[in-house]
Amino acid sequence: MTDAALLEQQEQAAAPRATARRFGDVILDVKNISLSFGGVKALTDISFDVREHEIRAIIGPNGAGKSSMLNCINGVYQPQQGSIALRGKTFRHMKSRQVAEMGIARTFQNLALFKGMSVLDNIMTGRNLRIKSNLLLQALRIGPAEKEEIRHREYVERIIDFLEIQPFRKTPVGQLPYGLQKRVDLGRALAMEPQVLLLDEPMAGMNVEEKQDMCRFILDVNDEFGTTVVLIEHDMGVVMDISDRVVVLDYGRKIGDGTPDEVRGNPEVIKAYLGTAH
Numbered sequence: 330m331t332d333a334a335l336l337e338q339q340e341q342a343a344a345p346r347a348t349a350r351r352f353g354d355v356i357l358d359v360k361n362i363s364l365s366f367g368g369v370k371a372l373t374d375i376s377f378d379v380r381e382h383e384i385r386a387i388i389g390p391n392g393a394g395k396s397s398m399l400n401c402i403n404g405v406y407q408p409q410q411g412s413i414a415l416r417g418k419t420f421r422h423m424k425s426r427q428v429a430e431m432g433i434a435r436t437f438q439n440l441a442l443f444k445g446m447s448v449l450d451n452i453m454t455g456r457n458l459r460i461k462s463n464l465l466l467q468a469l470r471i472g473p474a475e476k477e478e479i480r481h482r483e484y485v486e487r488i489i490d491f492l493e494i495q496p497f498r499k500t501p502v503g504q505l506p507y508g509l510q511k512r513v514d515l516g517r518a519l520a521m522e523p524q525v526l527l528l529d530e531p532m533a534g535m536n537v538e539e540k541q542d543m544c545r546f547i548l549d550v551n552d553e554f555g556t557t558v559v560l561i562e563h564d565m566g567v568v569m570d571i572s573d574r575v576v577v578l579d580y581g582r583k584i585g586d587g588t589p590d591e592v593r594g595n596p597e598v599i600k601a602y603l604g605t606a607h
């Protein structure tokens with residue numbers, strides 16, 4: 330390889346993610362969302378979009394409104410104002426299950442796993458939305474139900490391989506270290522084959538090594554499954570490393586929106602968040 334070609338290759342490898350990859354159209358469009366709890370304004374007139382195949386972070390100091398925003402997207406909270414659209418289809422007053430059926434899956438900050446059930450069975454619960462045959466056929470495992478179950482199990486095994494948790498397939502989730510439980514929670518969400526994956530503090534409570542593993546899996550999910558990712562996360566290093574664009578909230582208002590470099594250089598953001606010890 331010539332020196333020039335080598336230099337070009339090195340430059341490409343060092344290119345920021347946002348410029349090195351091409352995104353699709355807007356997949357999730359959040360417009361003018363306002364949410365109050367009694368007198369507390371959790372979100373005021375928040376708008377941002379997420380492009381297909383993007384990793385989009387929502388950051389901000391404690392109480393800024395990050396969880397509220399995620400909860401509005403997946404139907405846990407119903408905002409008083411504004412709209413959210415998935416691929417141009419606006420959804421309002423939808424329950425979490427309906428939002429999930431539309432293709433928006435979520436992991437939880439406080440794991441929502443069945444601790445006594447195996448890794449395999451926990452991830453299978455993520456397939457429930459996709460099971461078409463009726464309960465009787467499923468119970469008897471006959472006809473189309475049998476074929477369907479085989480297909481679901483194959484998909485779940487693919488996720489287990491992908492997340493490198495084969496040795497723990499049969500282990501009750503409650504017996505696994507916290508970092509692995511978080512990985513199972515990611516697997517459960519992935520089993521839904523989501524178009525958009527919402528990650529609620531995926532690195533919370535993890536040690537450095539577990540954080541590195543989780544970062545790699547998020548990037549791989551994004552690359553290999555083509556899943557669009559929206560995440561909220563307190564670890565700024567992680568956010569800036571893996572995100573393509575970042576929304577910054579403070580006291581329920583949007584104060585910044587752009588690439589990690591743009592956000593890092595935004596004086597309002599520095600004042601509100603990056604300059605503090607959060």
Ligand SMILES: Nc1ncnc2c1ncn2[C@@H]1O[C@H](COP(=O)(O)OP(=O)(O)OP(=O)(O)O)[C@@H](O)[C@H]1O
Pocket residue numbers: 366369370371389390391392393394395396397398
């Ligand atoms: N269910 C609720 N009832 C009442 N107030 C709420 C509720 N959920 C959130 N809030 C309030 O809304 C505001 C935003 O909270 P939210 O949890 O969304 O912030 P956050 O950025 O996720 O914070 P943290 O980083 O601490 O998790 C806070 O003032 C909070 O007290």
